Amino acid sequence: MARETEFLALDDSAVRAVTGPNSRHVALIEDAFKVLVEAPGGGVSINGGARDRANAKQVIQTLADRAAKGATVTEADVRAALGEVRGGGRSTGDLMALPIGKRGAIVPKTNAQARYLETLARCELSFGVGPAGTGKTFLAAAYGANLLRRGQVDRLVITRPAVEAGEKLGFLPGDLNEKVDPYLAPIWEALNDILGAEDVQRRRDKGEIEAAPIAFMRGRTLSHAFVIVDEAQNTSRLQMKMVLTRLGEGARMVVTGDPSQVDLLNPRDSGLAHALRILRDVKGVGVLEFEATDVVRHAMVERIVRAYDADAAGKRLPADLEDTGPA
Structure with missing residues (x-):
């Protein structure tokens, strides 16, 4: 599939929120969708296949919308946005925000x-x-x-x-x-x-x-x-x-x-x-x-809950939770 580059205009505060400390947020997005995300100024560029670019763009827009509402964007927010997009969910950026958080507005993550x-x-x-x-x-x-x-x-x-x-x-x-x-x-x-x-x-x-x-x-x-x-x-x-x-x-x-x-x-x-x-x-x-x-809370908490749910239902551990690395 041909890789192309798409530019999404964002203000500086949104770019910082999307990029994250030491570019950690961008790294998560790149790893999830096999895209390359860069911040050349005035926004971010997304390079990749059409579907991966669209998914990455949705996550980035969700994070930018959270920042625009005054919410602090954390790694948990990035993981939640990734999960929503992978599951075919809608963006939460345009929904209710509670403007009372000590560290910024409280906006739903999922x-x-x-x-x-x-x-x-x-x-x-x-x-x-x-x-x-x-x-x-x-x-x-x-x-x-x-x-x-x-x-x-x-x-x-x-x-x-x-x-x-x-x-x-x-x-x-x-x-x-x-x-x-x-x-x-x-x-x-x-x-x-x-x-x-x-x-x-x-x-x-x-x-x-x-x-x-x-x-x-x-x-x-x-x-x-x-x-x-x-x-x-x-x-x-x-x-x-x-x-x-x-x-x-x-x-x-x-x-x-x-x-x-x-x-x-x-x-x-x-x-x-x-x-x-x-x-x-x-x-x-x-x-x-x-x-x-x-x-x-943490990616590990989701895996723990899913493992316990599988055990309670008498099912084997889901494939994506199994450790397939060397012993």
Whole structure:
């Protein structure tokens, strides 16, 4: 197939984002599509076959669009864009962005993440389910923080089952926050990354951000709040029904979890799987299911998840995951 060169005009900031530190981003694109990408000034040139050029151009445009929205472009973004193009997906560049990230705007990395943000915006009760590393908890926290900063809700309420402590936290030292914080570490890490640790602490002191284990939700009505129910696969059916019915006037809720990682003594009692089954078609409820291909943490995490999925399904390791090198 004849190789030709195509030039894509970009401003300097977009070129830097596409190129990456030490040209690492360009190297990933070149390796994925067997093209040569150069930055002669005023944009980038792409040399290769017609299909490879088109694919590389789509990835480059997606990265440039992310940079234009104020998002920091990382290696994970490049890998996610490559995965989307290989899978025949649409570019995420023209979709929703949350302009609140401490290090730049938060923009979906994959089509699944884009649909997830659309679900959060459209539905009063949303479910984001799937393997670790797909961004379901981070994006829920980002969306809730965005609503809080814009004054669209009065509080951000975060709850999670403390399965390891059997919901009995009295033996742990400190006040309620100190007892619960270890179980909510992923949420606090996400919020600190989004808002900054000082802003998070200030809002916690004012009661604008509140965290409590599932057991402490009983008897409450959560009005004008954005509620995140994290690690929901470890709620029982009764706990899930209880927390879902806490919704009050002007409130929205997102339930996140991985149905394959149930830590309950009886996994069949998981309230998440039960809720998904009976609520999926209820008006006002939205469900987004992530897959292993949506993992955006590290390329190795996707391979690990796919290997475990193959084992659970009784299948052999996919060919692209096998080590075919010398022993």
